[in-house]
Amino acid sequence: MADTLYDKLWQDHLVSERDDGSALIYIDRHIIHEVTSPQAFEGLRMAGRKPWRISANIATPDHNVPTTERSAGVDAIVDPVSRLQVQTLDENCDEFGILEFKMNDQRQGIVHVISPEQGATLPGMTIVCGDSHTSTHGAFAALAQGIGTSEVEHVLATQCLIQRKMKNMLIRIDGELQIGVGAKDVVLAIIGKIGTAGGTGFAMEFAGSAIRGLSMEGRMTICNMAIEAGARTGLVAVDDTTIDYVKGRPFAPTGELWEQAEQNWRQLVTDEGAHFDEIVEIPAESIAPQVSWGVSPEMVLPIDAELPDPAMQTDPVVTEGYKRAMEYMDFKPGMKITDIKVDRVFIGSCTNSRIEDLRAAATLIKGKQVSNSVKQALVVPGSGLVKQQAEKEGLDQIFVDAGFEWRNPGCSMCLAMNADKLGDGEHSASTSNRNFEGRQGHGGRTHLVGPEMAAAAAIEGHFVDVRTWY
Amino acid sequence: MKKFIQLNGLVAPMDQSNVDTDQIIPKQFLKSIKRSGFGPNLFDAWRYLDEGEPGMDNSSRPLNPDFVLNKPEFKGVSIMLARQNFGCGSSREHAPWALEDFGFQALIAPSYADIFYNNCFKNGILPVILSEEIVDRLFQEQKASEGYSLDINLETQLVTTPSGEQFSFEVDDFRKHCLLNGLDDIGITLQDETVIHSYEQQRKKEKAWLFADLKA
Numbered sequence: 001m002a003d004t005l006y007d008k009l010w011q012d013h014l015v016s017e018r019d020d021g022s023a024l025i026y027i028d029r030h031i032i033h034e035v036t037s038p039q040a041f042e043g044l045r046m047a048g049r050k051p052w053r054i055s056a057n058i059a060t061p062d063h064n065v066p067t068t069e070r071s072a073g074v075d076a077i078v079d080p081v082s083r084l085q086v087q088t089l090d091e092n093c094d095e096f097g098i099l100e101f102k103m104n105d106q107r108q109g110i111v112h113v114i115s116p117e118q119g120a121t122l123p124g125m126t127i128v129c130g131d132s133h134t135s136t137h138g139a140f141a142a143l144a145q146g147i148g149t150s151e152v153e154h155v156l157a158t159q160c161l162i163q164r165k166m167k168n169m170l171i172r173i174d175g176e177l178q179i180g181v182g183a184k185d186v187v188l189a190i191i192g193k194i195g196t197a198g199g200t201g202f203a204m205e206f207a208g209s210a211i212r213g214l215s216m217e218g219r220m221t222i223c224n225m226a227i228e229a230g231a232r233t234g235l236v237a238v239d240d241t242t243i244d245y246v247k248g249r250p251f252a253p254t255g256e257l258w259e260q261a262e263q264n265w266r267q268l269v270t271d272e273g274a275h276f277d278e279i280v281e282i283p284a285e286s287i288a289p290q291v292s293w294g295v296s297p298e299m300v301l302p303i304d305a306e307l308p309d310p311a312m313q314t315d316p317v318v319t320e321g322y323k324r325a326m327e328y329m330d331f332k333p334g335m336k337i338t339d340i341k342v343d344r345v346f347i348g349s350c351t352n353s354r355i356e357d358l359r360a361a362a363t364l365i366k367g368k369q370v371s372n373s374v375k376q377a378l379v380v381p382g383s384g385l386v387k388q389q390a391e392k393e394g395l396d397q398i399f400v401d402a403g404f405e406w407r408n409p410g411c412s413m414c415l416a417m418n419a420d421k422l423g424d425g426e427h428s429a430s431t432s433n434r435n436f437e438g439r440q441g442h443g444g445r446t447h448l449v450g451p452e453m454a455a456a457a458a459i460e461g462h463f464v465d466v467r468t469w470y
Numbered sequence: 471m472k473k474f475i476q477l478n479g480l481v482a483p484m485d486q487s488n489v490d491t492d493q494i495i496p497k498q499f500l501k502s503i504k505r506s507g508f509g510p511n512l513f514d515a516w517r518y519l520d521e522g523e524p525g526m527d528n529s530s531r532p533l534n535p536d537f538v539l540n541k542p543e544f545k546g547v548s549i550m551l552a553r554q555n556f557g558c559g560s561s562r563e564h565a566p567w568a569l570e571d572f573g574f575q576a577l578i579a580p581s582y583a584d585i586f587y588n589n590c591f592k593n594g595i596l597p598v599i600l601s602e603e604i605v606d607r608l609f610q611e612q613k614a615s616e617g618y619s620l621d622i623n624l625e626t627q628l629v630t631t632p633s634g635e636q637f638s639f640e641v642d643d644f645r646k647h648c649l650l651n652g653l654d655d656i657g658i659t660l661q662d663e664t665v666i667h668s669y670e671q672q673r674k675k676e677k678a679w680l681f682a683d684l685k686a
Contacts (some may be wrong), residue, residue: 112633230558
């Protein structure tokens, strides 16, 4: 029988099936951060339970950590509530013997950056984390999903999840992307087309020649935002790009074990003729650089577009949503996207903080200056190792010379749990993944873009069509 | 976990689609290491006129009089009527914790985001799914009558309106069983401990590379 990649991963992890259709799924890797784990560890302790398999877990603090100078350590985190949360993660990992890259470890960083970087993310795994952007790891043909805190506790205690099989969706992007259009634009265009609930209940596989042509970094950017299209899990099949990325990573297998693993991983592709419940196709050539204009990732448009008129929408629920968004963003229908001014620029987050993202942005701004009208432009590398690599290549100097701030790794302004945030009414050009009301700070107005578009907006002070810069 | 069997409760309308978990409980409140106490900050940015921070005395903050949950007629509310894709975005379980802490025991909407939907069942909240047409009618009925209440019965899987009209809803058997009996699903899974062990042993034999010891 012809199986999809998701069918294969599901089957391989099936521990048992119940008569009611629910199933126990084995979890190979569990990634832990400070925000969604304390209550789970507390639950374990209260029930007198121990983690099922310690070495399945890897942890790092990322959401709360300061990105400014922090050599004085965790005890010096100014916000006492943030400090307690990071300390609690350290204590829990120490108590149970879980591998943790602590705040000032060179390998610390955003959970979804460090795990692939270390080879803790491998093809064919099931991977979970108390964070919705765990879909990122699907770029490795791993069945990766975000879970809530109760499920974090469940996985710690049983190494399993109770689930039902999802449906299969295929997103095919064939053809060649335009110069200046990247993975972020592709995924924003997909969300714009199918909406934020378009993938609900589906495992979403990304395929087609444009996806095959992307690096692992680009594929991670796409799978990262599968959740913004409603899908808990995104997937890309294994090919040479996957194998080459994994080889030689610290926790990747070596020697004979590598040979065995590679042979197995090569089968992690959708079979010819496998059934998908839904197929969406977008020609690569049709995708322009994207900018989100509203308060949901589906409110997104190509750079050369004008803002929509809420009154012209056919669905009254959409009209209402657009009206609210226009009001929150302080926009009028018909305004050009290129006329949107930005107050702050953020290059970072689990979507776009990998070395390739930083290279793309740095190449574009080399020798230029951040516009006077921009109050702050931040570059926050995804991990200590990304930061180190960028510094080796001199990217930090390019950013600093242009007027950007070069920071330490963490989630930072993506969700503003630390000190990096937007002020009331400020607009950002942000390479993150969510433009919800207040996401980047109370009253803040987020515009989601790729790293090239964010860099260009920093230089010009408003959004520009980056295709004209090449 | 608290049981859910049947509920007759006051209904509050949340008349907009794609309500995300960042709105349900904003990020600054996720710094808590506890499971309780999130109720006063449910929908914080919509509910109060000032910017909320952890540790504030919420009772002295300026309320937004236009926000639905601040209206006196919704005091004691336990059912929220919502639109499509409710609970989208972040996986934060603090969202159902905040809803539960505020007093919500059930939700009715045409659809929910997957992770949020799942998180509700772990916290004794029943997220009922009814068709868009029916939800639309309930919104109209609610608007037309103050003190509008609904009866939700999980055993019979029926929602009953004040006029006696009934709508049936689907719910996964396992989740229903856990909710009706207030069961902790970790305990249930651990009944299969030997099955999990034997699966794990087999996997270790076939795919040893998955079991590398992660060492610092």
